[in-house]
Amino acid sequence: MILVTGGSGFIGSHTVRALHEMGEKCILFQRRTGELPAQLAALPVAVAQGDVTDLASLLDVGTHHKVTGIVHLAGSMPWPPTSEPPVDATRKALGGLLNIVQAAQNWGVKRVGVASTIGVYSGVASEGALREDMPLPMSAPHLIPTFKKIGELLNEHLSGATGIELINYRISGTWGPGGHDDPFFPAPALIHAAVRGTKPELSRLVIPAYAGNALDLCYVRDTGRAIALLQLAERLNYRTYNVASGRATTNAEVVAAIKTVVPDAQLELPTGKPPPHNYLDISRLQQDTGYQPAYDTQRAAEDYIAWLRAGNAR
Incomplete structure (x- = not known):
């Protein structure tokens, strides 16, 4: 146990x-x-x-x-x-x-x-x-x-x-069902705002949300x-x-994935100058456990939105 x-x-x-x-x-x-x-x-x-x-x-x-x-x-x-x-x-x-x-x-x-x-x-x-x-x-x-x-x-x-x-x-x-707005990246706030039909509240982010900013999401x-x-x-x-996922995902990718499900989502982000893109190497995890991520950005957005629309906590 x-x-x-x-x-x-x-x-x-x-x-x-x-x-x-x-x-x-x-x-x-x-x-x-x-x-x-x-x-x-x-x-x-x-x-x-x-x-x-x-x-x-x-x-x-x-x-x-x-x-x-x-x-x-x-x-x-x-x-x-x-x-x-x-x-x-x-x-x-x-x-x-x-x-x-x-x-x-x-x-x-x-x-x-x-x-x-x-x-x-x-x-x-x-x-x-x-x-x-x-x-x-x-x-x-x-x-x-x-x-x-x-x-x-x-x-x-x-x-x-x-x-x-x-x-x-x-x-x-990390984002997905049961999550909440995160102070370090905007993806959860973007998803929740799209489902509510409102503009996302991003003022509490530690780093301003630019379209080109990326994170291993x-x-x-x-x-x-x-x-x-x-x-x-x-x-x-x-x-x-x-x-981790082993790849860098930009905020623009997240927005694009959301808009395939919620086309009228109000998720415009400023462009700005993105910092260097980092991601976590997951070779150790893959070699020792056989792990492979099952959710790319598109599938993740679809699943998260479906979970919220099913009446789960927003």
């Missing part, structure tokens, strides 16, 4: 579904409720309520279930910012990761997957493919990649010290399947994997 923290969330729920489709049972470990989330109600999934920052509640799961693997997708950094003192918030964030490793050690779990982010590559002076073995700068432009870099370093140490396979998932920009169903494959692979040759 695979314990999934953050399993009721956006990427987590798709990961749980993918694990189920591969024949694996899951237990969700979630903070707010002990009820199974609606999007997973049809699956035979167990739920345990608790907080990864509370070691006792986490270890209690092992008294009721035989946990054979852990996928740790719950937030492990003080984001979004709170009124909690920064030292306390940092201690709690790092403590959650340490508790996961402690639980794995207590339960005899051999492999723990931990969510990282494409953001760790910020500042790498390279155009084209971003590979897992590239040196990363010590600084980061945002709190999320800051803590993910710290987590990756801790995982490297703890993996060697404990003998547990701690696998980092460097997850690219991965559809969430592919993201969840990639994580499931990494968790269940018989053998992994590395500790860090890019979880």
